[in-house]
Amino acid sequence: MDFTRTEAQQDLEQLTRSIAEKLTTNDRLRELDAAEDRFDDKLWQALADAGVLAAALPETVGGGGFGILEQSTVLQELGRTLSPVPYLSSIVLAASALAEHGDEAQRDLARRAGAGEVVLTVALAEELNPDPARPVTRAERTADGWSITGTKITVPAAAFADVILVPATTPEGVAVFLVEPSNPGVRVERQITTDYSAESLVELSGAVVGTDQVLGGTERGAEIVDSILARAAVALSATQLGTLERALELVAEYARERVQFDRPIGSFQAVAQRLADAFIDVKGVRSTLWQAAWRLSENLPAEEEVRTAKFWAADAGHRVAHTVIHIHGGVGLDRDHPVHRYFLAAKHNEFALGSATEQLRRLGQILADVPA
Incomplete structure (x- = not known):
């Protein structure tokens, strides 16, 4: 590429x-x-x-x-x-x-x-369900539409969204429904997240939607959800890349300016090694992200590349985030200093839609399914 x-x-x-x-x-x-x-x-x-x-x-x-x-x-x-x-x-x-x-x-x-x-959003995550492609949330046909029951968690922007795309399992397969938060049977409750981003729990208790509120029909629902999940993993990796790049810039500046024993702390071997490792980690996130994004843009098979990109975003994100805080010392934990937000954002991106361990499990399954 x-x-x-x-x-x-x-x-x-x-x-x-x-x-x-x-x-x-x-x-x-x-x-x-x-x-x-x-x-x-x-x-x-x-x-x-x-x-x-x-x-x-x-x-x-x-x-x-x-x-x-x-x-x-x-x-x-x-x-x-x-x-x-x-x-x-x-x-x-x-x-x-x-x-x-x-x-x-x-x-x-x-x-x-x-x-x-x-403002639109998509409700993908469910509690105790590691595979959003197979929703626990269910939808049943009614006389004039569909009735949806289930609970989605950490739904971005749900508290002020006009429409929420809700994947659910139907007797005919997975489908994606367009649900308005004002619909009867829909309850939106704000949640406290790692980085204080606007995310909510969305509870659907027999929420009714019309037949025209199904995206692409039930026959294409699984394909649409897979596409959304692939884009979500790449999008989170892209967001994480920007967060880590700027965090690395901030900690490098601090290591040049902070002086101990009459020397910038960046000149100490242990600090320099942590910064070098963080630099390599960010390079890894960048390379795997753009490979996955390019394959998606070219409509090429990209499941391995997408999982690899999200793994790097999670695993490298963990290491870089902790490096930023450790090198800043107590300053990094002070909420009056902006660097603490980069730690919180990186941790949020690390776990959203699957941690590094979950990405490795999925990669392992992909490799196991390849014919010998």
Whole structure:
């Protein structure tokens, strides 16, 4: 594959970074830490006005016609600044799925998401279910639609989303349903997460949706969920890459400036070795991410590459996050210092949709299933 950035990626990178760095300040993040929902609506609107939200959506929904490579570029920049906006869930996962698999009304919803008019999300995680591709949540046919019962956890942006995409198991197979939080039988409860991001528990107690609220029909549901999960793993890896890159920059600056025994601490062998290991880890995340994203963009088989990228994002993320805190010492644990947020964000990205151990289990299963 060719790791050279396309012109579109470079333009999106520069545009997103300029907006995010201007609006996502430490003071703004501190303000949002105390908010009911950690959502920067000003930044979200600025990204919409600049065309960033729509840029990586298909032209059929008014987008720029780009894809997962460009979306990963945006996520990398948002990860660098820890920008609290639902680009991953609303644009990369929900809007992209609606644009690709939806009917005319559903594609219009994707267009509105790209314009910043609505916020979408996808409910993937379930408690004690390590495989989101086989949901425990169930849906049964009714006289005029479907009745959905189950509980989803850590659903991004659910507290302020207009529509939630809910995968559920039906007698006919897995299907993806469009559920409005205001529907009877839907309860959204905010959860406290590692990095204080806006995530919620969504309880569905016989929530009723119409037959037109099924994405792609029940016959394609499993395929759609697999596609969403692959994009989610790549998207989390891209976000983690941005977070780790900036965290490494911050700790390298600190190691050059912090002086002990009349020498910068970065000149001590133990510190230099930790920084070198972190540098290699970030390189590993970058290489595996772009390989997986490229294969997805080319519609090539990518299950191994996607799992490898998420493994590196989780495993390397753990090591780099701890290196950042250890080298900063007590300063890194002080909530008045911005570096603690990078530790929390890296830990969130590490465990979201499967830890490093879970990724290795899935990789092992893939290898075991390969014919001898």
